[in-house]
Amino acid sequence: MNSFFLDFRDPLFSIIIFLALIFAITFLSYWWGRYKTKGNSKELDKFLQQFHTLPTENELKILISSGELSQKSWLLLANSYTKSGDFEKAIEIYLEILRLPSRSNEKETMFLLGKVYFKAGFLERAKQIFLEILHTSPRTPQALHYLLLVYEYLRDYTSALKVLEPLDELNEAIQKDEIYLKNLALLHDSEKTQAEKTSQILSFYKEHHQLKYMVFEYLFANDPALAWEHFDGSSGELLIDILWNLPPKALNLAIITNNDFLRELYSARGDITLSKGSTIFELDVLIKLQNTPLQANLSFEYSCSQCKQSYPFAFKRCSHCHAIDTQTIQWSIVKNYHTIFNKETDSFQ
Numbered sequence: 001m002n003s004f005f006l007d008f009r010d011p012l013f014s015i016i017i018f019l020a021l022i023f024a025i026t027f028l029s030y031w032w033g034r035y036k037t038k039g040n041s042k043e044l045d046k047f048l049q050q051f052h053t054l055p056t057e058n059e060l061k062i063l064i065s066s067g068e069l070s071q072k073s074w075l076l077l078a079n080s081y082t083k084s085g086d087f088e089k090a091i092e093i094y095l096e097i098l099r100l101p102s103r104s105n106e107k108e109t110m111f112l113l114g115k116v117y118f119k120a121g122f123l124e125r126a127k128q129i130f131l132e133i134l135h136t137s138p139r140t141p142q143a144l145h146y147l148l149l150v151y152e153y154l155r156d157y158t159s160a161l162k163v164l165e166p167l168d169e170l171n172e173a174i175q176k177d178e179i180y181l182k183n184l185a186l187l188h189d190s191e192k193t194q195a196e197k198t199s200q201i202l203s204f205y206k207e208h209h210q211l212k213y214m215v216f217e218y219l220f221a222n223d224p225a226l227a228w229e230h231f232d233g234s235s236g237e238l239l240i241d242i243l244w245n246l247p248p249k250a251l252n253l254a255i256i257t258n259n260d261f262l263r264e265l266y267s268a269r270g271d272i273t274l275s276k277g278s279t280i281f282e283l284d285v286l287i288k289l290q291n292t293p294l295q296a297n298l299s300f301e302y303s304c305s306q307c308k309q310s311y312p313f314a315f316k317r318c319s320h321c322h323a324i325d326t327q328t329i330q331w332s333i334v335k336n337y338h339t340i341f342n343k344e345t346d347s348f349q
């Protein structure tokens with residue numbers, strides 16, 4: 001029986017104790033490691049949690065008034081909120097800065113607040129802010145430009161045109177704004193008939209020869225015969241989307257037949273068969289696709305030549321950089337889903 005029990009002086013006993021110690025140490029360090037990792041992860045989660053929720057209005061008030069961060073840091077933070085589209089938070093920061101007893105950067109902060117109000121669509125508030133800035137500092141062209149935009153968005157074209165006077169005195173370029181605002185005022189004048197509007201916008205265009213896209217978009221939509229009568233043969237590419245989307249009954253075949261670009265454009269659309277090809281790749285492909293089962297169409301994309309911003313729709317004033325008449329049109333070939341859908345619908349009838 002004694003052979004089953006080990007004497008503590010036996011070398012085998014020491015080895016067993018040694019192995020037991022190694023196991024205990026390994027086991028403890030494993031659990032300590034797991035405990036620490038869990039603790040660290042909890043601390044990190046807690047730390048990161050602070051950034052998932054934005055500070056409340058009260059928290060901002062305490063943080064800004066405590067002066068722990070400089071005004072410049074708060075302005076940078078508000079700017080990044082504006083860029084990410086969180087206008088409400090940016091407005092809260094600007095308002096809190098303006099409530100501080102220190103009046104440093106007051107005009108600049110008010111201007112930034114006005115810009116955010118404008119971006120967020122609070123046009124009346126933006127107007128009040130810019131008017132307040134101009135009341136104390138009338139020679140502030142940036143505030144005048146934004147006030148003009150606010151009036152334009154509010155469709156108060158008379159007030160917008162009045163803003164041009166001080167801008168002119170400050171030697172700012174106002175010619176395009178003046179023509180654009182006069183056109184808008186005319187097109188939104190409810191007391192004028194459509195015939196009066198088409199005739200007046202055309203006679204005004206003959207004086208300045210600017211904003212061709214705006215003028216001809218209106219003319220082709222409301223009086224295609226008059227638009228063709230005054231159509232300049234070199235404007236085809238500038239007005240390509242308007243021309244491409246004209247209904248067949250609005251086409252003037254006499255003018256189209258005598259203009260290379262128009263002949264190719266309407267041959268590509270399938271209205272006529274006068275061109276067998278085109279130097280413009282997309283039109284050439286569309287002409288070659290005529291009389292084949294493949295259905296294709298032109299799709300248009302618009303971009304601003306000044307700031308390079310792209311839009312899926314036509315524009316007169318770029319909503320990003322606010323430049324007027326800087327639109328360029330790019331076109332590409334797409335599947336003609338409209339025709340395919342109509343054909344499929346017909347086949348079910």
Ligand SMILES: [Zn+2]
Nearest residue numbers: 304307318321
């Ligand atoms: Zn632009």
